[in-house]
Amino acid sequence: MFVHLYQYRLKTIIRSKEEFFWILLFPILLGTFFYVAFSNISKSTENFSTIPVAVALDDEDTFFQSYLDALSGDASSILEITYTDDEEAEQLLKNEKVTGIITSQNGEVTLTISQSGIYQSILKEIVDGYIQSYDVIHSVDLSDNSKLELVLSKLSSNQDYIRNLDFTNGNTDIFVDYYYSLIAMACLFAAFSGQSCADGILANLSPQGMRKCLSPVHRMTMILADITASCTFPIIANVAVIIYLSYILKVNLGGSMPLIFATSVLGTIIGVTVGLCVGSIYKIKKEAKIGLLSALSLFSSFLSGLMVGGIKYDIEKHAPFINKLNPATVITDALYSLNIYDTYEKYITCMIILAVMSVVLCMISYFMIRREYYADL
Amino acid sequence: MQTFKTYFRISKKYLQGFFIYVPIFFVIMMLMVNQQTEKTETKFSTSSIKISIFDHDHSTLSKSLADYLGEHHKLIDIKEDMDTIRDEIYQRNIDYILVIPEGYENYINACAQSPSAENTDSFTNDANTTDDRMLVTYKIPNSRFAAFADSQINKYMKIYSTYISAGADREEAATKTISTMSEETTVTIQASEKEAISYVHIFYTYMTYILISVVTLCISPILILFNENKIKSRLNVSSVSPLKINLQLALASLIYTFGITLLFILTSFVLFKDEMVFDKTILRIANAAVYALICLSLTFLLATCLAKQNMLSAIVNLIGLGQSFICGVFVDRALMSKVVLAFGRVFPAYWYVNIEEELNKYKHITDFTDSSRHTVIYGFIIEILFAVILFMIGLVINKNKKN
Numbered sequence: 143m144f145v146h147l148y149q150y151r152l153k154t155i156i157r158s159k160e161e162f163f164w165i166l167l168f169p170i171l172l173g174t175f176f177y178v179a180f181s182n183i184s185k186s187t188e189n190f191s192t193i194p195v196a197v198a199l200d201d202e203d204t205f206f207q208s209y210l211d212a213l214s215g216d217a218s219s220i221l222e223i224t225y226t227d228d229e230e231a232e233q234l235l236k237n238e239k240v241t242g243i244i245t246s247q248n249g250e251v252t253l254t255i256s257q258s259g260i261y262q263s264i265l266k267e268i269v270d271g272y273i274q275s276y277d278v279i280h281s282v283d284l285s286d287n288s289k290l291e292l293v294l295s296k297l298s299s300n301q302d303y304i305r306n307l308d309f310t311n312g313n314t315d316i317f318v319d320y321y322y323s324l325i326a327m328a329c330l331f332a333a334f335s336g337q338s339c340a341d342g343i344l345a346n347l348s349p350q351g352m353r354k355c356l357s358p359v360h361r362m363t364m365i366l367a368d369i370t371a372s373c374t375f376p377i378i379a380n381v382a383v384i385i386y387l388s389y390i391l392k393v394n395l396g397g398s399m400p401l402i403f404a405t406s407v408l409g410t411i412i413g414v415t416v417g418l419c420v421g422s423i424y425k426i427k428k429e430a431k432i433g434l435l436s437a438l439s440l441f442s443s444f445l446s447g448l449m450v451g452g453i454k455y456d457i458e459k460h461a462p463f464i465n466k467l468n469p470a471t472v473i474t475d476a477l478y479s480l481n482i483y484d485t486y487e488k489y490i491t492c493m494i495i496l497a498v499m500s501v502v503l504c505m506i507s508y509f510m511i512r513r514e515y516y517a518d519l
Numbered sequence: 520m521q522t523f524k525t526y527f528r529i530s531k532k533y534l535q536g537f538f539i540y541v542p543i544f545f546v547i548m549m550l551m552v553n554q555q556t557e558k559t560e561t562k563f564s565t566s567s568i569k570i571s572i573f574d575h576d577h578s579t580l581s582k583s584l585a586d587y588l589g590e591h592h593k594l595i596d597i598k599e600d601m602d603t604i605r606d607e608i609y610q611r612n613i614d615y616i617l618v619i620p621e622g623y624e625n626y627i628n629a630c631a632q633s634p635s636a637e638n639t640d641s642f643t644n645d646a647n648t649t650d651d652r653m654l655v656t657y658k659i660p661n662s663r664f665a666a667f668a669d670s671q672i673n674k675y676m677k678i679y680s681t682y683i684s685a686g687a688d689r690e691e692a693a694t695k696t697i698s699t700m701s702e703e704t705t706v707t708i709q710a711s712e713k714e715a716i717s718y719v720h721i722f723y724t725y726m727t728y729i730l731i732s733v734v735t736l737c738i739s740p741i742l743i744l745f746n747e748n749k750i751k752s753r754l755n756v757s758s759v760s761p762l763k764i765n766l767q768l769a770l771a772s773l774i775y776t777f778g779i780t781l782l783f784i785l786t787s788f789v790l791f792k793d794e795m796v797f798d799k800t801i802l803r804i805a806n807a808a809v810y811a812l813i814c815l816s817l818t819f820l821l822a823t824c825l826a827k828q829n830m831l832s833a834i835v836n837l838i839g840l841g842q843s844f845i846c847g848v849f850v851d852r853a854l855m856s857k858v859v860l861a862f863g864r865v866f867p868a869y870w871y872v873n874i875e876e877e878l879n880k881y882k883h884i885t886d887f888t889d890s891s892r893h894t895v896i897y898g899f900i901i902e903i904l905f906a907v908i909l910f911m912i913g914l915v916i917n918k919n920k921k922n
Contacts, residue, residue, distance in 0.1 A: 163833055171837055175844040182856045190663040220666075235709055243709075253706045255563065260663050262706075263566040267670050269704040277699045278678055282685040289685055296681040303676035304669055305650065309601075309608050309616075309657040316611060455610050482605045 143359055144367045151342070151371035161334050166379040169328035170386055176324060177391045180317040192222045193261050196231035196240045203246045209272050210244070212300070220268070244269055312396035312481035316451065321393055322477040323448035326470035328383050329409030330439035332376030336417020337431055339372035340507070345516055346424055355516075365511065373414050380406045397480025401489070405480070408496045409473040413439070415503035416469070422510040439470075446470035472496055522754075522764050526771035529741050537737050541779075545786070563706040567592045568614040568664045571607070573599050578624035583693040584675060587700060588617070591671070604657055614664040617672065618655040624689065626652045627676070631683035675700060719791045720879040723803050726783055727810065727868040728843045734776050734814040735821070735835040742772070742822035743831070772815055780811040798884040802895070806874050809902045813867045816909035823913045823920070842866035852876070867905045874898040 155161055185191075192214075199207055214221040224231075224240065231243040235256055242255040242265045253269050255262045275297045282293055341347045343365060345355040354364060381403055387393045388402075395402055416438065420431055440448075445468050447453050454471050457464050465471045476492035483489070570592045574581045588594070595613055597603055607613040654672065658665035678699050682692035744750065745768060754764055784804055788795065817838070825831045843849045846863040852872075863869040877891045877898075887895070 160829055160833075163830075168833070168837075171841065175841055178859045179844040179850045179855070183850070183854050186854045188659065188663065189661050190666045220670075232709065251704055253704050254709050255706065256709050258564050258566070258708075260566045260568075260667055262563070264663070264667050264670060266563075266565060266704060266706060267667065267674065270702065271674050273704060274674070274678060274699050274702050277702045278681055281695060281699070282682070282687075292684050293681055296677065296684055299677075301673070301677065303654055303673050305653040305655050307655055307657055308660070310605050314609060314659050316609065452610065455612075482609055483602060488602075 144363055147359070147364060147367035148371045151339070151368050152374055154342070155335055155338070155372065155375045158338070161338065161375075164331050164334055165328070165376050166382065168331070169324060169380075169383045172327075173321065173324055173383065173387050173391065173393075176317075176320050177387075177393065180320060184315050184317060192217065192219060193242075193265060194222045194224070194240045195265060196224050196226050196234045196243045198226060198228050198231050198243065198245045200247055203249070206246050206251065206272060209275075210268075212298075213268060220264070241265060310482050311484065313394040315394075318393065318395065318481065319447050319451055319474065319478070321387055321395060322474040323443050323446045323470065325380070325384060325387075325406060325477065326409060326446050326473040327439060327443035327448055328380050329376075329406060329473055330413045330416065330442055330470055332373070332380070332410045332413030333417030333420070333435045333439055334432065335372045335376050336369075336414035336419075337421035337435055338417075339368045339414070340418050340421025340511070341428065343368055343511060344422065344424055347421075347428065361512065365508070369414065369418065372418075373411055376410045376414065377407050380410050395477065395481065397477065401480055402477060405473060405476045405493070405496075408493060408500070409469070411500045412469045412473075412496055412503070415500045415507065418507040419503045419510075422507045424510075442468050442470040446474045466495065469496070469499060472499075520767060521759070522767040523771050526741060526745075526768060527775075529744060530737075530775060533737065533740050537733075541733060541782070563708055565591065566664075566667065568668060569593050569595050569612065570615045570617065570668060571595050571597050571613050573616070573618045575621040576619045576623040579689050579693050580624040580627065580679065581619040583697060584619070584672070587675060587697060588668075588671070592668070608657060608659060611659075614658065614662065615668040616657040617668075618657075620652060620655065623652065623654065627680055628683055628689065631680040717794060717879055719787060719794050719803070720875060722787050722791065723807065724848055724872060724875050726807060727846075727848050727871050728839050729783065730780065730807070730811055731814045731817070731839045731842075731868075732835060733779055734811060735818045736832060737779065738772055738775060738815065738818045739822045739831050739835075740828055742768075742819065743826065743828060746822060746826070772819070776811050776815045777808065780807055783807070796883060799878050799881075802874070802878055802884065805899070806871060806878075806902075809899060809906065810867065810871045812906040813902060813909065816906045816913065820909050820913035820916070823917045838866075842868040845869075847872055867902060870898045870901045870905075 197207075197210060210221065210223060213219060214223045224234065226234070228243075228245065231240070231245075232254075234240045235243055235254065238256075241259075241261045242253055244265070245252050245254070251269055251272060253266055255265070278297060279293065282289070342350045343354060345351040357364075384395070384402060384406055388395050388399070417435060420426075420435055420438075423431070426434070444450070445453060445457060445464065448470075454465055454474065457471075465475070472492050472495050476489055476496070479486075479488040479492060570588055572585045572588065572594065574585055585594075595607075597607055597613065604616055608616065654676075656665070656669070656672075658668075675696060679692055679696045682695050683689075687695060745754075755761070757764075784807060817835075821831050821834060825834070842863070845859055846866050846869040847855055847860065848868060852860060860869075874895050877887070877894050880891065881887060
């Protein structure tokens with residue numbers, strides 16, 4: 143009987159176009175839009191790239207020229223230099239072809255830019271470096287020839303005094319947060335499936351419910367078969383969404399794939415149980431339930447950062463308990479922990495919170511559904 | 520004008536939806552406008568980033584280095600544990616973390632004071648060295664903010680160790696380094712012609728998303744109702760000719776659409792009265808009106824094809840969100856890849872935003888260059904074509920359905 147009921151419920155879900163759209167197609171399409179919109183942003187707002195600069199020098203200033211040349215030349219250099227005259231340099235700056243103009247006339251070096259910014263500050267650092275080297279030479283007692291050589295060699299060397307350590311092995315692009323929220327949203331959209339499941343069980347909500355109430359099947363078997371089927375499709379759909387994001391769009395979600403899938407499975411179960419719980423409230427109309435569920439899942443995803451990135455970090459500072467109670471944030475936190483940390487403590491905590499939430503929601507819906515009698519329908 | 524009147528009588532029933540959508544959209548729009556603020560500047564100011572320093576050395580050198588960085592950047596105290604470091608850097612609360620290991624000053628001094636050749640080599644030029652006596656940093660890989668701090672710290676250390684090599688003692692070297700680092704280039708700002716970000720421009724750009732959603736969601740339920748079989752049959756047996764009925768429906772829809780558009784335009788007048796320039800405003804209104812027409816044609820097409828409101832709102836959501844992402848409404852076009860923008864041409868929002876961007880470039884229409892004029896004219900032509908084509912497709916489908 144279980145298999146029979148399971149099969150039919152699954153068929154109903156797959157044939158319902160709306161559920162198919164919201165649970166599978168909508169997250170895939172929204173993911174594609176995110177990909178299209180965000181794939182270039184980090185590159186143009188955060189990553190370092192060679193700074194184009196126009197240089198107009200006196201003929202005599204070969205020292206300065208060799209100082210600048212040492213910083214340019216290949217693709218990984220700091221500067222990309224265009225040697226030119228004052229007029230053309232100004233034109234280049236005006237057309238935003240270069241970040242700044244470095245000029246040297248009669249030994250005086252100046253920097254011209256069109257606005258303040260990080261690249262302009264780096265340019266200033268570089269030009270300052272030249273002036274400061276002169277200052278060092280002037281303020282050191284150079285009567286000893288070997289000392290002069292030492293100072294010059296020190297000043298002209300490009301030693302690195304810094305050892306850089308990676309703070310994580312995961313993906314450090316903050317835009318990956320949007321994809322986490324998207325996965326959380328897809329999980330919570332499984333609520334529609336849970337709601338239609340409750341609809342099909344309760345006799346006062348649908349003709350199918352009435353028919354089922356009359357059948358001589360144990361309530362528990364019926365409910366379990368329906369819930370299992372309601373979870374099956376969204377789980378498959380959400381795994382498909384993750385596969386689409388990471389293998390077709392090649393978004394680096396960070397962390398190990400099986401654990402990401404596990405998070406999505408538990409997240410989907412949360413979604414279904416939320417739907418089941420809301421669906422079991424028999425005093426609310428079906429349309430209102432759908433409205434309530436879409437509002438709930440979108441608001442929950444909003445708080446986890448679907449529309450405004452980083453909002454959950456602000457909430458964490460002011461009201462951390464909201465983050466612990468909001469299922470979408472817990473799902474994104476689990477995915478974040480997989481990406482950033484090298485231990486699994488925080489991930490396991492998130493998974494336990496999700497498991498407890500779904501058990502509690504399941505119990506609530508069970509108590510609402512069980513032993514329901516109707517005087518008339 | 521019975522149909523015309525009925526249209527508005529029905530629309531009253533759906534006004535509830537209108538009153539929910541419009542305020543929500545106004546709030547979203549205002550949030551979006553407020554988010555995009557930019558200051559104009561006349562004086563150069565060096566960028567300041569967020570740095571955390573863990574000083575284990577507590578020496579003259581480490582203190583003077585920390586003071587120097589503190590003077591130029593914002594120092595933030597955090598707990599020194601790896602998970603906190605991970606959280607803070609990932610969340611961009613901190614751009615750069617510097618760890619000064621114990622005995623660093625002694626190590627640097629020893630290197631700088633011994634015979635030159637050997638010791639300069641003791642520093643590798645390789646940032647991946649495993650020498651744990653060196654400064655350690657944590658940062659977002661390949662970040663331009665970190666590159667700035669790297670270059671400052673490297674320069675500071677280079678100057679300090681040069682002074683030590685030249686025979687200065689620790690105190691002297693630290694003081695001299697600070698004084699040398701204060702030598703600065705004169706920086707001049709060449710006033711760029713780029714104007715300050717215009718709120719009107721942002722408002723009208725975001726209107727692409729708002730208009731398509733509001734117009735479609737308000738008008739489609741009415742059209743779907745008129746398309747219902749029973750009502751259609753009743754209308755067909757009436758004495759009024761189908762042409763008249765359709766004309767009345769079209770007129771009512773047009774009035775409703777322009778009413779909604781007018782509401783948004785009036786809002787822009789109220790909010791940004793001082794920023795509005797007469798000739799540009801006329802073009803903006805025209806652009807919004809033509810775009811509203813496209814929205815109406817799309818509504819007509821969708822209401823003809825789909826009988827269910829739920830499916831229709833799903834599709835409208837998709838088109839609205841999709842074109843806003845692809846055509847540069849939500850994300851600045853300068854940050855988007857060219858391939859995506861080229862793909863955006865198939866959506867009406869692309870042409871709407873094109874006109875809007877041209878309008879934003881100049882103070883008055885009279886300043887337009889030839890190419891700007893062409894962009895605007897082409898934009899309008901393509902927008903009108905969109906409206907006509909969508910409407911025609913709707914008509915053809917409608918006709919076939921009847922047959």
